[in-house]
Structure formats: C-alpha cells, structure tokens
Amino acid sequence: MSTQKLLKILEKTLPSNPASLSNQEIAENIAKILASAGLKPLQTMPSLLSHLNPHITHLVLSNSHVPPCSCLCFFNFLRRNDSFISEKPNLQAHVTLTCRLYGARKFAEMKRILNFVVTDDDLRYPVSIVVSLIEDRYNDPQFIGKLCDMLMRVYSDNKMFQEAVEVFDYMAMNRLEIEERSCFVLLLALKRSDRMEQCLGFFRRMLEMGVEITVYSMTSVIDGLCKRGDVEMGRALTGEMINRGIKPNVITYNTFVNAYAERQDSAGLNEILSLMEKDQVTYNNATYTILIKWYGSSGKIDEAQKLFEEMHKKGIEADVHVYTSIISWNCRLGDMKKAFALFDELSARGLVPNVHSYGALIDGVCKAGQMEIAEMLVNEMQSKGHDLNQVIFNTLMHGYCKRGMVDEALRLQGLMEKKGLETDVYTYSIIASGLCKLNRLEEAKKLLFLMVERDLAPNTVTFTTMIDIYCKEGNLVEAKRVFDEMEKKGDKPNTITYNALIDGYSKKGKMKEAHRLKEEMEDRGITPDTYTFTSLIHGTSVSGKVDEALKLFDDMSSKGLAPTVVTYTAMISGLSKEGRSDEAFRLYDEMIKLDLMPDDRVYSSLVSSLHDTRV
C-alpha cells in the first residue's frame, strides 16, 4: 500500500474531533489499517486505539475484510498491551475471534483462545453463559459442536472437571451430537487425576446418552479400575461391553495382564493369556514387556529370556521398551554380562537406546559397585545427546552411597540442583540412608527435616528411614512416634518398617515389645522375613534365652527363610556365651556348607566358647 493511501486512512482515524466518529466508523478504520498494513501502524501509534471499546473490538474482529490472522495479531496485541490500552479483550471478543478462527480452520489457535476463556480470572464465567453467548450469535450447529468438543478438552486439560461435564450436559440437553473423542479426553483426565469414581460415573452417562463407545474409552476406564485394584470390576465391565458389541483388543488384554502381574496373581494372568489365545489376539511388544517383568520379578530370568527369544521366532521385532525391560531384569538378577550384550544388540538392530535403557544399565553397574563404569556410561549417554535427568542422578547417588561415598553423593546433589533439576523424595531417602549407614545420624535427620520443609511429602520409605535413624540412636520413643505419625498420614508400614522398629527394640533388649510387634505385623498380613527373624534371634540370643532363640531359628527355616551370616553369628555367639560349644560348632559347620562366609565375630565367639568350657 502506498504511504499516501495509508495517510488518508490515518487522517480519517484521527479526526479533529474523534468523538464525532461512531463506533462503526472507528472500527471500519481500524479494520482497514489491519487489512492493508497489519499491526505496525497501530503499534507505533497507540493513540489510534484511544477510543477503543468492547463494541469496537467486536466489530473489528468480526469484520470479514480483516483476515483471521490479522484478527489474531490484533487480539494478541490487545491482550499483551494492557498497560497503555485499557481495553483488554472481553469474553465477547474471545468468542468472536474463536468463530473467525473456526472459519479459517485454525483449530490449534482456537483452542489457545478458549484456554484463555476458561483460565483467565477476568473471564471466568459459568459454562452456561459461555456456551449460550456463542449460541446466540452463531447458530451453526457444526460450529457449536466443534466448540463444545474443544471446551471439553480445554476444561479437561485444566482439570476443571465439573465444567467439562457441564458442557457435556449442555450438549445432551440440546440434542447435539456428542462424539466419543470429545468425552475420551475427559475420561483420561479423570483417570490420570485419580478420580475413578467420577470417571466411571461419566462413562455411565456416556452410555446412557447413547454416545458411541469404542475400545479406546472402554480400555481407559478399565485401566483406571485395574490401577485402583478393581480388576474384577474391570472384568465385569469388559463383559458388559462385549454384550454391547465392543470387543477388547490387545491393549485391553495387556491392561489385565499387567494388573494380574502387579498383584502376583498367576491364575488370573494365565486366564487372560488363554482368553487372548481363544480370541486370536496376538501378543505385541507391550505384552512381552509385561511378561518379561512378570518372570523377572519372580527371579525367573530364564523364562524371561525364553519369551524374549520366542518373540523373535514369531517375527515380532522387539522395540526399545522390551530391550530395556530384559536388560533391566538381567541387571537386577546380576547378569551384567548378558545385560551389556543385550545393550549392544539393541543398537545393532538399529534401535536407539534412550535414557531409560541407559538408566537400567547404569543402575546395574551402580548396584555392582562399579562407579567408574557408571561414569563412563553417563559420559557415553551424554555424548549421544541424552542429558542427565533426575532418575539418573538418583541412581548414581545410590551407587555412591552403597559404596559409602556419601560425600560424592552430596556433591552430585549440589550439581543436580545447579542444573535446575529438582531433588525429590528418592534423592533425600537415598542420601539419608547413605548417611545413616555411616552413622552420620544427625546429618541424615537434618536432611529429612529439610525435605519436609521443602514441602516434599514423605512416603513409606522416608518414614522407614527416619524410624531406622531413631532406632540406631536408641531413641525408641521418637521412632514409635514417627511410626504412629506415618499411620496417621495413611502411609502403610511394610515389612521393612516393622523390621526397623523390631531391630531397635531387640538391640535394646526390649524383647517383649519386639515380639509384640512381630505379632502385630502378622495380624495385619505383613509377612516377617529373614531380617525380622534375625533381629529377634539376635535380641533373644544375646539376652541369654538361647533355647528360645533356637526355636525362632527353626521357625524361620520352616517358613522357608534362609538364615544369613548375621543370623548364624547371632546364634553362634549366644550359644558360645552359654558355653554350648558343640552346638555352636555344629552351626558353624552348617554355615560353611551353605557357603556363608563367617566373619571375625564368629571366630572370636567360637574361641571364647572353648575358653568358657575349659573354665
């Protein structure tokens, strides 16, 4: 456009007496400027907009001579420049623009504008107002449909679930066609926010209203139920949906396989697998990933490996998830050589290892105490473009703590914070227990207090670590107090939590209380393990009640729990103290046969037992 022409418009826009211009005229002028020269003139001469009011804004935005893109620029400008332009776009302006964008099929932008509508404090109106304002002005059912769909998405994204449901209700009431895809977003958001009751309720409403359900919605709801532990309800829902003609697919089945694996229900798991076979649903990568974990977590690495090979034979190419899973389980079960071989194989097959794959391997070498190799892997990972994240940092810190190098872990924590990565519950628990192991109890406590100060919620692991610290200090009163606090907060104690307390009481010789705790945990369905028995045996044995300790020792074996070096040591030292040297030596032979390495304490006990008998 020529400068002259533009000046002409500007003259009109800025008359000697602006008040003499009508809204209509001002809007026309702004529109002309926008259409011909864009935003620039308005930006450089904000006085052009000095008479702006909501009506003018609406007129400009709805002017069909102004292309939607220019409308958007204008709108963004008004939103941004609220310092010198008092006219911020109101609800109407948002709606008008939304409509223009719809016409131009600019859906992403449309969604962004609607996001302002539902999140801006100045714009928050009840759903009914928003929708009816739109409907009053634009009576295009297709547009209304699209808009409702987007509103449901935007409300769901912002966790404004009540509002999202209101949009649904509005659509139902006005007999607008409701697509499953719109509802799906809300179902997922509810599931992900742990609102399964609402999720299920909404799914029921969808069915009631005749929304055409597909396997997608069905599977999401089922997954939510399974994750909440309601596998049976999930199965029932599947049955109901089959009756309605919706068939579960491999993902639905995987959801159940995963749920049964998680609750260690092999009968349920096998039942699902045979249903899959009956339905001729073939396993995919996810199925194998879950099954590898299933076998791995029960120590059956050979079975896991067999499955992994089976999938190749069946012509299913393992993806990076499957590789990471099998690498991880080889690491956890101690076969680092195999883990590294698989890691090489992964790359050789043209797959790209990611942070998870490196994470599995790094954890493996960390647990084996090979921190030098861990550092090398980290370097390699970084050179491939994957930066360290929270999990990798935590893994490394755990590795260093395991080797007693807490100060190195603390250095990493500092580095982590400097990199802008958040230290989480894992970080604090790892370092606190590392400090605890070195008897740096004050520091460990301080760290956990700091964690709470930083508004990180302690979990069962954190509480257990705290209990352990107090027990090691001999402060059973505080230990018990933390235990009670944990229960009050709704965090369930587990075997390890009880063990920490029982060990605390046992070491103080308070065996009555220690035994009471063992009974309590059993009553609650929390199974005592080797550690529980070892603590009790130690306490009982050193307090001179060796026969009682021997009874516990037998109890333990009859429960299938293998005594450790520590258990034998406790037993042997108890027997030795009583001068029962024959029995002590018998246990010594037994532990040697079991390939358990006796430490110095065992020998000194045995020696002293001989000494005692001679006296």
Next chain:
DNA sequence: GTAGGGTTAG
C-alpha cells in the same frame, strides 16, 4: 486418542 521400560529404606 487406550497398554508396556530406568531411581529409594534393613
């Protein structure tokens, strides 16, 4: 648009 992979306590 639904499922699956790496980190914590003795």
